[in-house]
Amino acid sequence: MILLILGIALWVGAHLFKRLAPGQRASMGSAGKGIMAVAILAGLVLIVIGYRGAAFIPVWTPPAFMVHINNLLMIVAVFVYGMSATKGRLRGKLRHPQLTAVKIWAVAHLLVNGDLASIILFGAMLAWAVVEVILINRTEDWVRPEPGPAKKDILLVVITVAMFAIITAIHAWLGVWPFPG
Structure with missing residues (x-):
């Protein structure tokens, strides 16, 4: 269940980062898109593994x-x-x-x-x-x-x-x- 929750937190955090911290996101430039994409993908992988493995x-x-x-x-x-x-x-x-x-x-x-x-x-x-x-x-x-x-x-x-x-x-x-x- 921990992996599921971590995955959800990563998914949600990466998606909301642009909205909640627009200045920080903008300061990351175009590299920030890649970082957020990796974070979202990692979150999705953790969600799938965590959900499938949850009791x-x-x-x-x-x-x-x-x-x-x-x-x-x-x-x-x-x-x-x-x-x-x-x-x-x-x-x-x-x-x-x-x-x-x-x-x-x-x-x-x-x-x-x-x-x-x-x-x-x-x-x-x-x-x-x-x-x-x-x-x-x-x-x-x-x-x-x-x-x-x-x-x-x-x-x-x-x-x-x-x-x-x-x-x-x-x-x-x-x-x-x-x-x-």
Whole structure:
């Protein structure tokens, strides 16, 4: 559990550093991007190792139907995340599509995982995304981009389905089948 918590702290700290200490981050110059990228990657590695190695400590037992809600929310999360790169009509509907997707992802996983490690991991990611949005909104103005062609939104739907299939395959490979039997 210690590796999980250290990984989360490194991930969150590296992500928030630019917002909480902009002067220090700016003084690091372009080398700072590399340092932060390494810190984020190291945090992610520690999160994966820590989560996979954490003891299963049950806190609550999610009802079976939550799996369906999780899967629906995950499709939405993948779609919303993809909106950050879209050039279609949906472009600019959300100010923070990636962080919104992280929030949806975290809530979806909290609904189906009642163990302590999951609550720590997904709860921390939800809290980080909320804090990140608040800090960005306080410090940066947003100019809503102009919408693009609708065909780009159709492409987003196709990519969402493909990405959801890939994510499902990765979960299956890791031994977690995300669909009820």
